[in-house]
Amino acid sequence: MALQVLAVDDSRTIRDMLQLTLSGAGFDAHFGEDGVHGLEVLEQTSPDVIITDLNMPRMDGFGFIEAVREQPRHRTTPILFLTTESAPELKARARSAGATGWIVKPFDPDKLIRALHMVAGNGDAR
Amino acid sequence: MRAPDPMAEIRASFFVECEELLESLQDGLTAMEGGASDSETINVCFRAVHSIKGGAGAFGLDDLVRFAHRYETVMDEMRAGRLSADAEAMRLFFRAADVLFDLVRAARDGTSLDEADIEATLSELEGLTGGSPKPEGEAEAVEFTPMTLSLDLPGLDISPDEAAAAPGWDISFKPERELFVTGNEPRHLLAALSEVGPLETRCDTSAVPPLWDLDPEENYLSWSMRLAADVDRERVAEIFDFVDGVCRLDISRCSSDVAGATACADRLSPDPTSARPDPEPEPATVPIAEPSAPTPVAAAGQTSPAPASPPEEPAKPKQTVRVDLDRIDRMVNLVGELVINQAMLTQSVAEMGIPANSPVSHGLEEFMQLTRDIQDSVMMIRAQPVKSLFQRMARIVREASASVDKRVRLVTDGEATEVDKTVIERLSDPLTHMVRNAVDHGLESRDKRVAAGKPDEGVVRLSAAHRSGRVIIEVSDDGAGINRPKVKQIAEEKGLIASGLQLSDSEIDNLLFLPGFSTASKVSDLSGRGVGMDVVRSSIQSLGGRIAISSEPGRGTTLQISLPLTLAVLDGMVVRVAGETIVVPLGSIVETLTLAGSEIRHLGPRTSVIHIRDSFVPLLDLGAELGYRTPLGQYDSSVVLLIAKEDGSRSALIVDEIQEQRQVVIKGLQESYGHVPGIAAATILGDGQVALILDPVDLMARASGATRAAADLTIIPGREPSAEESLHAG
Numbered sequence: 023m024a025l026q027v028l029a030v031d032d033s034r035t036i037r038d039m040l041q042l043t044l045s046g047a048g049f050d051a052h053f054g055e056d057g058v059h060g061l062e063v064l065e066q067t068s069p070d071v072i073i074t075d076l077n078m079p080r081m082d083g084f085g086f087i088e089a090v091r092e093q094p095r096h097r098t099t100p101i102l103f104l105t106t107e108s109a110p111e112l113k114a115r116a117r118s119a120g121a122t123g124w125i126v127k128p129f130d131p132d133k134l135i136r137a138l139h140m141v142a143g144n145g146d147a148r
Numbered sequence: 149m150r151a152p153d154p155m156a157e158i159r160a161s162f163f164v165e166c167e168e169l170l171e172s173l174q175d176g177l178t179a180m181e182g183g184a185s186d187s188e189t190i191n192v193c194f195r196a197v198h199s200i201k202g203g204a205g206a207f208g209l210d211d212l213v214r215f216a217h218r219y220e221t222v223m224d225e226m227r228a229g230r231l232s233a234d235a236e237a238m239r240l241f242f243r244a245a246d247v248l249f250d251l252v253r254a255a256r257d258g259t260s261l262d263e264a265d266i267e268a269t270l271s272e273l274e275g276l277t278g279g280s281p282k283p284e285g286e287a288e289a290v291e292f293t294p295m296t297l298s299l300d301l302p303g304l305d306i307s308p309d310e311a312a313a314a315p316g317w318d319i320s321f322k323p324e325r326e327l328f329v330t331g332n333e334p335r336h337l338l339a340a341l342s343e344v345g346p347l348e349t350r351c352d353t354s355a356v357p358p359l360w361d362l363d364p365e366e367n368y369l370s371w372s373m374r375l376a377a378d379v380d381r382e383r384v385a386e387i388f389d390f391v392d393g394v395c396r397l398d399i400s401r402c403s404s405d406v407a408g409a410t411a412c413a414d415r416l417s418p419d420p421t422s423a424r425p426d427p428e429p430e431p432a433t434v435p436i437a438e439p440s441a442p443t444p445v446a447a448a449g450q451t452s453p454a455p456a457s458p459p460e461e462p463a464k465p466k467q468t469v470r471v472d473l474d475r476i477d478r479m480v481n482l483v484g485e486l487v488i489n490q491a492m493l494t495q496s497v498a499e500m501g502i503p504a505n506s507p508v509s510h511g512l513e514e515f516m517q518l519t520r521d522i523q524d525s526v527m528m529i530r531a532q533p534v535k536s537l538f539q540r541m542a543r544i545v546r547e548a549s550a551s552v553d554k555r556v557r558l559v560t561d562g563e564a565t566e567v568d569k570t571v572i573e574r575l576s577d578p579l580t581h582m583v584r585n586a587v588d589h590g591l592e593s594r595d596k597r598v599a600a601g602k603p604d605e606g607v608v609r610l611s612a613a614h615r616s617g618r619v620i621i622e623v624s625d626d627g628a629g630i631n632r633p634k635v636k637q638i639a640e641e642k643g644l645i646a647s648g649l650q651l652s653d654s655e656i657d658n659l660l661f662l663p664g665f666s667t668a669s670k671v672s673d674l675s676g677r678g679v680g681m682d683v684v685r686s687s688i689q690s691l692g693g694r695i696a697i698s699s700e701p702g703r704g705t706t707l708q709i710s711l712p713l714t715l716a717v718l719d720g721m722v723v724r725v726a727g728e729t730i731v732v733p734l735g736s737i738v739e740t741l742t743l744a745g746s747e748i749r750h751l752g753p754r755t756s757v758i759h760i761r762d763s764f765v766p767l768l769d770l771g772a773e774l775g776y777r778t779p780l781g782q783y784d785s786s787v788v789l790l791i792a793k794e795d796g797s798r799s800a801l802i803v804d805e806i807q808e809q810r811q812v813v814i815k816g817l818q819e820s821y822g823h824v825p826g827i828a829a830a831t832i833l834g835d836g837q838v839a840l841i842l843d844p845v846d847l848m849a850r851a852s853g854a855t856r857a858a859a860d861l862t863i864i865p866g867r868e869p870s871a872e873e874s875l876h877a878g
Contacts, residue, residue, distance in 0.1 A: 032195065035162040035203035042154050077198050079191070100331040106202055122331035123390030128206035136340065140387060143336040 024050045025142055028069035030060035030086060031104065032078040036127070040073065043131040049138070057081025061089055064096075071142035072101045073125070084119045091120040100141035104129065161470055162203045163256045167536065169196040170252065173245050174539045181238045187227070193241075194223045200248065209255040211266075212248075218270050219244050225277050240273050246543050315378030316402035322370035326394040338371065340387050345377020374402065473569070476529050483519075483526050484813035488832055490519050491810055495835055520811070527713070531566035534612045534621070537575060538563050541583045541610055548587040554594060555604055556587055561611035567619050571691055571711055575621070578684040582623045582707050583608065585681075590625035590705050600702065602626070618735065619713060624706035630699040632656045639665060657697045661685045689823055692814075694845060710845075720812045720841065722833070723789070723803040726776035729839040730803075731812050731831055736844045738790040738798065740806060745784035758788070758800050765790065768851050769802045770842075774826065791844040799848045814841065825850055 027049045029040045037053050044051040052067045054060025056078040064072075072090060076083035083103060090096045103116040103124040116124055122141045125134055176193035201216035223241070225231040233241075247269050254261050319341070323334050341347055349371060356368040375384065381399060388397050494512060502508050538560045549556035567575075591597070591606035598604050609624045632653060639659045640647040651659075659665060663682040688695045693711035712718070720731035721740075747758045748767065757764040767788075771777040780786075789801045812831035817824055826847035827840050 033199040033202055034165045035158060035199075035206065038158040038161060039206055042158065077195050079195065098328065098331045098333075100333070106198070106205065117330055117394070120330060127202050137390075140336055140340040141332060141390065143333065143339060 024048055025070045025138070025144075026050045026052070026067060027071050027073060027138065028052045028054065028060065028064060028067060029073040029104075030054035030057065030063075030078070030083075031073075031075040032056050033075070036075065036104070039129075040134075043129075043134055046131075047135045047138075057083065057086035057089070060086050064090065064093075068095075069099065071138055072096075072099060073104050073138075074101060074121075075127075076103065076105045084115070087116075087119045087121055102137060102141065159207055162207065163252065164470065165203065166200055166252045166256075169200055170245065170249050171536055171539060172196050173248070174542065177238065177241055177245060178542075180233050180241075185233065190223070190227050190233075194220060194227055197223060197248065200252065204255065207255075211261075212251045212255050215244075215248060215251055215266060215270065218274065219248060222273050222277055231276055237276055240269070240276060242543075242546060243269055244273050246546070249543070315376065317375040317377070317379075317381075317384050318398075318400050318402055319373045319375060319384065320370065320396075320398045321373065321388070322396040323367045323391065324394050324396070325366055327391050328365065328367065330390075330394065332391050332394070334369075334371070337387060337391065338373070341373065341375060341384070344379055344383060344387070345375055348374040348376070370396075471529075476526070479526055480530070483523050486519055487523065487811050487813055490515060491812075491833065492835070494810075523811070527568070528566075530568050530570070531713075532569050532572055533564050533566050534572060535563040537572050537579065538610055538612075540576060541579060544580050544583045545587060545608055548584050552588055554587065554591055554606055556591060556606045556608055559607055559609045561609065562613045565612035565614060565619065567612070567711065568713065571619075574687065574691055575709075575711075578687045578709075579621070579623070581681075581684050583610070586623055586625040586627070586705070586707075590627040592628045596628070600628070614713070615710075619711045621709045621711070622706055624704055626704040629701040629703060629705055630657055630660070630697075632699075632701075635659055654698070657699055660697060661695070686823075690818060692828060718812050718814050718831075718841065719809070720831075721789070721809050722807040722812075722839070723770075723787075724805040724807060725774075725803045726771035728771075728774075728776055729807070729833065729837060730770065730774075731839050731841045732789060732791075732801070732803075732844060733828070733841065734809060736791050736793075738792045741788050741790065743783055743786045743788050743802070748783065760790070760800075763798075766799045766848075766851070767802065768799055768848065770847075771802070771804070773801075773847055773851060789844075791848065793845050793848065799844075799851070801844065801847075812839075812841065 025048075027044055029037065029044070029051055030053070031037050031040065032055055037055075041051055041053070052063050052069065054063045057074075058080040060072075060074065061081075074083045074086050078086075081089070083105070087101055087103075090099065090101065100122040101120065103121040104127050105112060105116070105124060106127045113124055123137055125137055173193050173196040176189050176196065179189050180193070197216050197220045201213055201220060204212040204216060222231070222244075226233060226237070231237060247266055250261055251266070253259075321334070321337075323332075327334070338347070338349060342349075350373070352370045352372065353368070355370070356362070362368075384399055388395070388399075391397070490512075494516070497508060497512055542558050542560075545556050545558040586608045587606075591608070592600065592602075594604045597606065607626045609622070609626075611620075611622045611624075613620050636645075636651060636656050636659070639645045639662065642664060644659065644662050644665060645651075660681045661684075663680070665680060665682070685695050688709055688711070691711055693709055696708045696710070697705065698708070699705040718731070719734040721734050721737055723730050723732055741760075743758065747760070749757050749759055749764060751757055756767040758767050767783075769777075769779050769783070772779040783802055786802045787804065787806055789803060789806075790798055791801055792798050812833070814829045815831055816829050817827065818829075826843055828843035828846075829841045831839055831841055833839050
């Protein structure tokens, strides 16, 4: 079964690129347009892995991750942080918010896929 | 169908998104300039720039990334409250937004920009934060090149001789509790590692306590692995990047190839020190987690209700679908054909003598209604608010006013008015020129304004509205008005008009539209650019529009553009005159009436008016105006169409017969015949006949007054006015 991915980013371009990359690699992708919308989509899906942006309207990436982690069923759902900054303190903040890993934007498609497999495994292995 | 390159499509949609982001940036900056100081407004601006940067990075648009990054950095200072949004800061923010706009355009069109100009804006911008342009700006920008993933694994430096050693890596890996809390899973990491090359894995379970002592959330396992792959260290370390700091990790080269197998195997044996859960690293990781964790939540909690305040629009994005414009155009054309087809069907049904209350007629009526609805919907797809256009004009005003040292405030009205996309695009150039003119020529210098008792800040007003089936766009200024004696003098000097002519005010104003009229003596470096008002007028005309000018000394000048709502279909009244079928746009007809001889008044040998409800309206014979016939002697009981101009003035057009009202598909004549005076376009009627579509206002403006009523018959001179004369006499 294909891995389910929830990707939350307010930029349509980034969502389009994620869609292209994810569907090309055989993932089933769902999208949220900001933190609040992401949580709504989360209600209707059960993603194997979540990708989120940092700067978003209504609820930013940190808020989103915390809100996801508060839900018992997503306590250990892998969450990748998609960010333009790669400063170490940002990583530390991401991790303390509960992020599993991070991908520097603009992302390299292969690297993103590798990272997804790294945190969520291969769909068929489940 | 060809499969379009998905990246090219995303790239195209990125630029569309950029336009939207730039628009919300403008909105945000305008709100800030207007005094909005809530954090959400600056956040909106920040996110707009940030998103442009993010997307631009994906396409390797380095110039755009670099600028957006530095712009964003300064904006972040304001976001953090270290920089106040004073007038100077806002001015620079606007200017930077303009440069960003240019960079987006340049990236899209593959053109280049003046580096120095960009750099100057940046350094001024960065001057706001007190610091000199940060060198890190450049350094950080490097991080946005694709593929970069920083690997800051401390204490894992390889010595040169290690690097030269045999292929293979020994890895010992002991996850800590925190690794699981962040959602990482050792199993997947090991799987990922095994994809790098052949992997030998040993799991050390010696530390697992008896079941009754087991903490289900604690980790008691550790792994020793040997990776037989000739890859560099980064490739291995990359896999553990996410768990760096939440596990104990050691990566080292196998020392030799043959003996190395055993050596490695030896080293794989569980190390007694690392086999036991080590309590020490845990508290070390906790401090990272504790203090910063609650902050973002609190911040998010505070900012989330903020969108209730001014900039609410971006908070509730509408669902949209992107469609290739060609597809819409194809649909518009098809609907056009459908309208023609429906007209033909109506005609055949009428010719068959089918009664009006028959099911066929009813069905046809519904069909007509549906066709109309489809048409409206299709037109709505193409329609866009003029807001983006107006925002571009805001920039023109900023730039123009700065270069001639005038203080100018742009007031816009009716930004939500929707106009066909093509019209909006093609309006950009003429409108730019008009706005520039208003700032440059329309408004007086600051001293003169003050001397005239006006505020030194001039106002340029830009408005859009729907009126009588057309779109009216006005550019007005509160300047000194047109200097009519001077305009007339220039026109005479340039030989555009004979000297000594008596001209009315509006005739003088219209001299500005003459080709070759350029008020060079007062043109500053700013306007001009080789475009005169004649070019503005012809570009408006090519859109089926009209431009009018009005001016009041001391009070200002107004330029009014009137445009059709759509470029494809028209509601028209089909009339017959002198044996020809003509379509008159329905929107311009106020009413139709049958003329009684007593209503006609004669103002002179060539001018008649009709008396309608307390007002006098000029009377024109359409047949004579178009040169189809000589004016008739007798107009008693003729059919008259009362036509209204946008400014409310009216004329009456005499026709022979009104046939019907219907929708017609506009087929342009411009390409084949150029601008035909009095004629807007042509169409194909239901029976396949070609009919001209009248431009009543143009016709009225050029009216020769060749129409004479019965009483004038005796004094008709012995010649017939040719079409040429009738149309050009005005």
